[in-house]
Amino acid sequence: MVAVPSTMLPLGTRVPEFSLTDAVSGKTCCPGDLAHADALLVMFICNHCPFVKHVQDELGEVAREYQPRGVAVIAINSNDLEKYPQDGPDHMKALAERQGWEFPFLLDETQEVARAFKAACTPDFYVFDADRRLVYRGQLDDSRPGNDVPVSGGDLRAALDAALAGDPVAIDQTPSIGCNIKWKPGNEPEYFAP
Numbered sequence: 001m002v003a004v005p006s007t008m009l010p011l012g013t014r015v016p017e018f019s020l021t022d023a024v025s026g027k028t029c030c031p032g033d034l035a036h037a038d039a040l041l042v043m044f045i046c047n048h049c050p051f052v053k054h055v056q057d058e059l060g061e062v063a064r065e066y067q068p069r070g071v072a073v074i075a076i077n078s079n080d081l082e083k084y085p086q087d088g089p090d091h092m093k094a095l096a097e098r099q100g101w102e103f104p105f106l107l108d109e110t111q112e113v114a115r116a117f118k119a120a121c122t123p124d125f126y127v128f129d130a131d132r133r134l135v136y137r138g139q140l141d142d143s144r145p146g147n148d149v150p151v152s153g154g155d156l157r158a159a160l161d162a163a164l165a166g167d168p169v170a171i172d173q174t175p176s177i178g179c180n181i182k183w184k185p186g187n188e189p190e191y192f193a194p
Contacts, residue, residue, distance in 0.1 A: 003051075003144075006175035007118040007191050008137055015040060015132040016116035020076065020106035023092035029074060029104045031132065037072035039163040040132060041156075044114060044124040044181065045105075046077045046087045047095050051178035052122050054145045056099055058153045059123075062140075063103050066160050073103040078114035079122075079182040087182075114181055115189045121178035127159045127169070135163050138173040 019030040034040055043059065045052045063073040079087040089107055096105045108114055117126060127136035136159035143149040155174060162169040183192060 002180070003177045004121040004180040005177055006124050006137055006139075007120045008173070008175055009118045009126070009134060011134050011137070011171070013134040015042070015126075015128045015134070016113065018108075018113040018116065020108055020113060021089075022104040023077075023089040023107055024096045024101075024105055027104075029106055034072035034074070038070035038130050039066075039072070039160060040128040041066070041071055041073045041160065042117070042126040042128070043073070043075045044078060044117070044119040044122055045075050046079045046084070046122045046179075046182075047091050048084060048086045049122040049179040050145050054143065055123060055140055055151050055153075056095075058140065058151045060099050060101050062153050062156060062160075063101065065157075066164075067102070069164055071160055071164065074106060075101070075103060076106045076108050076113060076119075078108040078111050078119065080111075080184045080187075081109065082184070084182050111181070111184060111187055118189070118191055119181055120191065121176060121180055123178050124176050125156055127156070127163055129163050130166075135159065135169040136173060137176075139176040142174075144177060 143151040
C-alpha cells in the first residue's frame with residue numbers, strides 16, 4: 001500500500017465544470033445543480049482503497065451532519081474500471097446503499113474530472129464556498145489505516161464550519177494521503193508521479 005498525497009490545488013480555484021452520472025440514481029449531476037448550497041464538498045473516493053475503507057463510515061456522518069446545514073456533498077470515482085472492476089458502477093451503488101450515503105456517487109469514466117481537479121489520491125477532499133471558490137483541499141483528519149488515531153473528520157469539519165460561517169479557512173492545510181487514482185494506461189496526468 002503506497003501512500004500518495006494530494007496535489008493541493010491552489011486555493012481560490014473555481015469549481016471545475018462537469019456532468020457525471022450518479023451510480024445510485026442514474027441521474028446526471030453537475031455543479032450548477034448544486035447552486036442552492038452554501039458550500040460544496042467534493043470527495044474523490046473508490047470502493048477498494050484501504051484508506052477510503054478506513055474512513056467510509058465518517059464520510060456518511062459528515063454528509064448527514066452538514067447537508068442539512070447547507071452543504072452539497074458529492075463523491076466521485078475516477079479509477080480505471082478495466083483494471084479495477086470492483087470500483088464499477090454496480091459496486092459503487094452497492095457500497096452507497098450499504099453505507100446509507102445520501103449523496104451522489106458519480107462515475108468519472110473518462111478521468112477528465114479528476115484531471116480538472118488535479119485529484120491525486122483516494123480519498124481526496126475539496127471544499128468550495130458559496131461563490132464556488134476553493135477554500136480547502138486536504139485531509140479528513142490525522143487518522144490513517146494502522147496508526148491508531150481515531151477517525152474524527154476534524155480537519156474537514158473545521159473547514160466546512162468556517163465556509164458556512166463565511167469565515168476564512170485556515171491556510172495551513174495538510175494534504176490528504178491515500179492510494180493513487182488508478183489512471184488508465186496513457187491517461188496519466190502531468191502531475192502524476194508513481
